[in-house]
Amino acid sequence: MMSSSDEQLCPNISSDVTSSPPSRRRKRQKAQQPWAPPSDGTDGTPKKKKKDGAKETGRGGIKTSSLFKHNPDIPDIHRPAVAQLKEKIFTSDLFSDLDLHPHLVATLNKVMNISTLTSVQKQTIPALLAGRDAVVRSQTGSGKTLSYAVPLVQSLQSIQPKVSRSDGPLALVIVPTRELAQQTFQTFQKLLKPFTWIVPGVLMGGEKRKAEKARIRKGINILVSTPGRLVDHIKHTLSIAFSAVRWLVLDEADRTLDLGFEKDLTVILNSLNSTGPARQNVLLSATLTNGVTRLADVCLNNPVSIHVSSAPSSDLTTTSVVTCDPEAASQSESFAVPEALKQFVVVVPSKVRLVCLAAFILDKCKFSQNDKLIVFISSCEAVEFLHSLFIAVLSRPSANHKPPLMFLRLHGNMKQEERTEAFQQFSVSQSGVLLCTDVAARGLDLPQVTWIIQYTPPTAAAEYVHRVGRTARIGARGSSLLFLTPAETAFITELANHNISLSEMKLQDILSSLMFDDVYKGRGKYHSKSSSKALEQEVRERATVLQTEFENFVHADARSLQAAKKALQSFLRAYTTYPAHLKHIFHIRSLHLGHAAKSFGLRDAPQGLSAAAGPGASGGHRKNQNQARKQNQKKLTGKKRFGQREVQLFRSEFSSGLEGGDAKKKKKKKKKKEAFSQSGEEE
Numbered sequence: 001m002m003s004s005s006d007e008q009l010c011p012n013i014s015s016d017v018t019s020s021p022p023s024r025r026r027k028r029q030k031a032q033q034p035w036a037p038p039s040d041g042t043d044g045t046p047k048k049k050k051k052d053g054a055k056e057t058g059r060g061g062i063k064t065s066s067l068f069k070h071n072p073d074i075p076d077i078h079r080p081a082v083a084q085l086k087e088k089i090f091t092s093d094l095f096s097d098l099d100l101h102p103h104l105v106a107t108l109n110k111v112m113n114i115s116t117l118t119s120v121q122k123q124t125i126p127a128l129l130a131g132r133d134a135v136v137r138s139q140t141g142s143g144k145t146l147s148y149a150v151p152l153v154q155s156l157q158s159i160q161p162k163v164s165r166s167d168g169p170l171a172l173v174i175v176p177t178r179e180l181a182q183q184t185f186q187t188f189q190k191l192l193k194p195f196t197w198i199v200p201g202v203l204m205g206g207e208k209r210k211a212e213k214a215r216i217r218k219g220i221n222i223l224v225s226t227p228g229r230l231v232d233h234i235k236h237t238l239s240i241a242f243s244a245v246r247w248l249v250l251d252e253a254d255r256t257l258d259l260g261f262e263k264d265l266t267v268i269l270n271s272l273n274s275t276g277p278a279r280q281n282v283l284l285s286a287t288l289t290n291g292v293t294r295l296a297d298v299c300l301n302n303p304v305s306i307h308v309s310s311a312p313s314s315d316l317t318t319t320s321v322v323t324c325d326p327e328a329a330s331q332s333e334s335f336a337v338p339e340a341l342k343q344f345v346v347v348v349p350s351k352v353r354l355v356c357l358a359a360f361i362l363d364k365c366k367f368s369q370n371d372k373l374i375v376f377i378s379s380c381e382a383v384e385f386l387h388s389l390f391i392a393v394l395s396r397p398s399a400n401h402k403p404p405l406m407f408l409r410l411h412g413n414m415k416q417e418e419r420t421e422a423f424q425q426f427s428v429s430q431s432g433v434l435l436c437t438d439v440a441a442r443g444l445d446l447p448q449v450t451w452i453i454q455y456t457p458p459t460a461a462a463e464y465v466h467r468v469g470r471t472a473r474i475g476a477r478g479s480s481l482l483f484l485t486p487a488e489t490a491f492i493t494e495l496a497n498h499n500i501s502l503s504e505m506k507l508q509d510i511l512s513s514l515m516f517d518d519v520y521k522g523r524g525k526y527h528s529k530s531s532s533k534a535l536e537q538e539v540r541e542r543a544t545v546l547q548t549e550f551e552n553f554v555h556a557d558a559r560s561l562q563a564a565k566k567a568l569q570s571f572l573r574a575y576t577t578y579p580a581h582l583k584h585i586f587h588i589r590s591l592h593l594g595h596a597a598k599s600f601g602l603r604d605a606p607q608g609l610s611a612a613a614g615p616g617a618s619g620g621h622r623k624n625q626n627q628a629r630k631q632n633q634k635k636l637t638g639k640k641r642f643g644q645r646e647v648q649l650f651r652s653e654f655s656s657g658l659e660g661g662d663a664k665k666k667k668k669k670k671k672k673k674e675a676f677s678q679s680g681e682e683e
């Protein structure tokens, strides 16, 4: 029997499917399914029917989820031929060969264990030491921070008379996220060990403004900040003066602009240009968008342009070839990814996504090795939800006395203290899983991360590169796995247009890891000598048992049910934010709400998903379903409704933490004005 969620197909799912008579439709669906139920009529789930039609497993009232029925076909993946860009990370040059203070070299060698220059450092450091401005592009994890931090420290330590706190900011480093600000600040702290008279400091949203103000008053020479927070201090902290700034670094400049901080950058640049002396400027960016080029024009003076990637080599990394649009390909930028990075893709029907992710995590962190994973997810609410779900269901102590799996989370709606704690905890841990939004995609240098999972696909190829760049850093090994639904596989070609090549991992292979733990054992009588078909059947049963555990947790109380619905809603909302040129791959209309709901542990598509309701959300009466779908569709895709909200959603990830305060202030001001006008007084 088709569940109600199965029937809630989105309006534009190929009309011939929705309009065919149910019997024909069912037949066709069955023929299409690589996961079609075996001929014995079961779907891999041991079940008996209850009188009311609800299903039960033999496990005391556990509802059965039909995971492997009515899924779309998993298409064969065509991997376009890709000439991957190769970038040599290390050179044979030594820091000790550069014209640097011996104490700075000693700090690099002894404190940071760094002696050899990377390619980007070899090109950038001499140019900056010679006083030039620079635009720098190079692959993730190639040592860009030191490429500007070393010459900056070298330059400030040589100033005579010695720099003092009272000189105020001499260098300004602007980065897009709080964690990156914290990390960059820590790098300066290390480099400045022998030069104690130079004081570094960090400003970032979410911390008490008063305390920051006091620190600024005391004097900070190298100021690392997120743009929003710095603007706030420029506007409200009279003690901040930029008259002595002689270094400006804009790190991850493209990201800063993407996040809508252009205005803030203008405020910062104006406050510098109005008073500042001659300044050296460095701009680091993954992509040279129009915005970045404009920014470079405004704030750089005759810069050297450093781009480390070599031209595409002629050896093609894949063999099967499909034609890609040459014009589109030539228009798109090529990205270099670390050579030691192995990139995989798995095509998973929506309904099976959750168990597939869980099986993968269990395999990497529990059954085989102690891996360290980062999982990228599109919204804060979905991160929150999966975090509590996985802790409850996957973190149980195991029979082999291994410590329980560690799940951490990082997103923009967390309190700053929680963010810092999670970041630090994951940094120092040997293994575990960090569930996060793109707030962790850029610049973060988390040691020994072995796997990057993109559970929700990125909104751009550049973002893909940054996410995977959290592993295989500075010559280390690492792997990545991209989750795509059958409808999204064209994204593989999109990535290939940017010189990114993926190998396929099979869903069945991932799910097979559940064979390692008999906690998920089905009712079948599988034993190791059984046929491969029996094994496949057992794997399905185990996947279904795990899904059922998730669903039981979600449906156990109103709070977790609400959390799952919120997570689904935010997932749908985020899905509407793919840019126009990717809408043919990621379109809200090609999502199946019932199947998407399953991937949040919901047994059916929830009703009344309010503002961001999915198609079929107000289901219930079949008669009204089409109308409801259309209405909800409008809600989901309606520009007016979502334009602002989407921007809000993404800004909130990276906000300075002060917006709330500003809004409150405005409200207060408005109230005050109203009060004045009512009483007839003037302000």
Ligand SMILES: Nc1ncnc2c1ncn2[C@@H]1O[C@H](COP(=O)(O)OP(=O)(O)OP(=O)(O)O)[C@@H](O)[C@H]1O
Residues within 6 Å of the ligand: 113, 114, 115, 116, 117, 118, 121, 138, 139, 140, 141, 142, 143, 144, 145, 146, 442, 443, 444, 445, 469, 470, 473, 474
């Ligand atoms: N020359 C070097 N030798 C060894 N390790 C280095 C060297 N330079 C930098 N590192 C280390 O490599 C890691 C990555 O450096 P960094 O974070 O600057 O990379 P990045 O290019 O800025 O990466 P992303 O693009 O992801 O921001 C850091 O842990 C850093 O300490």
